[in-house]
Amino acid sequence: MTIYSPTPKTVLKAAHKLRSGGVVSFPTETVYGLGCDTFNKSAVSIVYKLKSRPRNNPMITHILNTSWVNTLCTGWDNRCQNLAQHFWPGPLTLVLPKKDSVPTEACGGFNTIAIRCPSHDVAVQLLKLFDGPISAPSANKHGHISPTTAQHVEDEFGKQLMVLDGGPCEKGIESTVLSMVNTPTVLRPGSITPEEISKITGRVETTTTTTQTNSPGTTGRHYAPNTPTKLFNKDDVETHNNGAVVLVIESAPKNVKHVIHMPDNASDYAKKLYASLRYADAIGATQICIENPQDTQRWQAVLDRLHRCC
Ligand code: TXA
Ligand code: MG
Numbered sequence: 001m002t003i004y005s006p007t008p009k010t011v012l013k014a015a016h017k018l019r020s021g022g023v024v025s026f027p028t029e030t031v032y033g034l035g036c037d038t039f040n041k042s043a044v045s046i047v048y049k050l051k052s053r054p055r056n057n058p059m060i061t062h063i064l065n066t067s068w069v070n071t072l073c074t075g076w077d078n079r080c081q082n083l084a085q086h087f088w089p090g091p092l093t094l095v096l097p098k099k100d101s102v103p104t105e106a107c108g109g110f111n112t113i114a115i116r117c118p119s120h121d122v123a124v125q126l127l128k129l130f131d132g133p134i135s136a137p138s139a140n141k142h143g144h145i146s147p148t149t150a151q152h153v154e155d156e157f158g159k160q161l162m163v164l165d166g167g168p169c170e171k172g173i174e175s176t177v178l179s180m181v182n183t184p185t186v187l188r189p190g191s192i193t194p195e196e197i198s199k200i201t202g203r204v205e206t207t208t209t210t211t212q213t214n215s216p217g218t219t220g221r222h223y224a225p226n227t228p229t230k231l232f233n234k235d236d237v238e239t240h241n242n243g244a245v246v247l248v249i250e251s252a253p254k255n256v257k258h259v260i261h262m263p264d265n266a267s268d269y270a271k272k273l274y275a276s277l278r279y280a281d282a283i284g285a286t287q288i289c290i291e292n293p294q295d296t297q298r299w300q301a302v303l304d305r306l307h308r309c310c
Contacts, residue, residue, distance in 0.1 A: 002159040003150045006122045006166060014164055015129035023047055025139045025153045026126050027166025028118040030091045030175050030190070031146040031274070032153050033062065033136030034161075035126070038072075044105045044135060050157060053142045058108030059135040060093050060175070061115050064127040072133060073098055073113050079201045080180055086200055089119035091175040092192045106135045116175055122166040138174060139163075143222055145274045145309070148172050152278060172271035173301055178204075189301040191267060224309040225277040229288040231310050243286030247276055251291050258283065262291075266298045273302065277309065 004010040014024040021043045023036050034051065036043035038061050048055055061072060066084050069076050073096035080094060098104075098113035107113050115133075118124070127134060138146040139153045147153045150165035176190030178197060185205040186194050198204040227245075232238050234251040245258045249269075253259060260276050263269045280288045290306055293299045 002154050003163045003165050006164045011125045012129055014126055018130050025163040026123055027120050028123045029120045029170045031148055031169055032139040034139040035134040035136040038106045038133040038135040041103050041105050051142050056108045058110050059137045062134045062136055063117050072102055082200050087192055088117040091171055091190050093175045093177045095179040120166055122164050145223055145277050148274050189304045222308045223305045225281045227281050227285050227288050229310045231290050231292050233292050240289045241287055244289050245280035245285035247290045249291050266302050270302050
């Protein structure tokens with residue numbers, strides 16, 4: 001069996017698996033992760049291989065609380081402490097200079113490390129029992145859609161992988177990645193916005209997803225279904241082909257294969273997005289057409305994922 005209901009016994013089994021250099025998928029509040037022991041180079045290597053992920057694309061290290069940061073990074077200042085106080089446990093990842101003792105393999109060869117403290121109870125239990133940092137990218141093949149259920153993970157990797165089933169993820173898109181190396185800079189937008197961050201740190205810079213290269217996982221086509229995908233504006237006179245699955249907020253297309261009604265607020269939309277894209281792939285759509293949401297701050301993380309999956 002691959003998917004395990006999380007009980008003290010199965011979470012302990014997962015922790016033992018990590019301890020012996022294995023790989024386990026576990027839920028977080030954002031998406032499911034593919035976890036391994038940060039300090040075990042061969043376990044790290046298995047994760048890269050399983051995902052077919054380029055070795056220069058660093059992973060996020062998950063920790064239980066701020067008392068663990070000193071074993072991983074330097075430069076943890078008051079701004080970081082305040083951010084952690086406000087947003088951890090939760091979907092904010094901080095990038096800082098890494099300690100020499102952390103294998104560079106776990107950080108894509110970078111001299112920095114991305115750290116976050118997840119809030120999902122199963123992730124917390126696993127971190128407690130494993131009692132060490134867990135490196136975990138999203139549990140999907142490189143470039144594909146992140147998984148938001150245990151079944152999605154099994155669909156990606158088959159029945160060989162141990163998956164702890166924590167139900168559908170609350171947020172549905174990946175964490176905000178914030179570099180704290182110099183001026184706080186958002187490398188990947190997420191549900192925690194630059195405005196919220198700037199209330200704690202002052203000025204926050206943002207990067208454009210197509211050009212910035214200091215976070216390799218945030219360039220190019222990513223988070224993408226197998227089916228060709230395009231965005232359309234609700235006011236355009238659109239002709240969708242009849243094999244299309246159409247994700248709508250307001251528009252009402254006719255003569256298409258299937259219409260999925262998406263929520264009109266950004267956080268509920270985010271929660272439903274990846275499952276909808278996977279569904280469109282699964283029912284054999286010839287095209288996925290997505291109605292453009294409004295271009296406001298609240299929607300930035302969703303728009304980022306939509307632009308990169310199209
Ligand atoms: O919500 C999430 O962040 C999920 C859950 C499982 O925690 N994880 C996740 O991991 O999305 P992944 O590997 O799919 O994405 C990690 C992102 C990539 O865009 C990567 O480039 C960036 O974080 N990243 C990691 N370490 C970095 C570093 N040292 N410097 C810059 N960017 C880094
Ligand atoms: Mg990913």
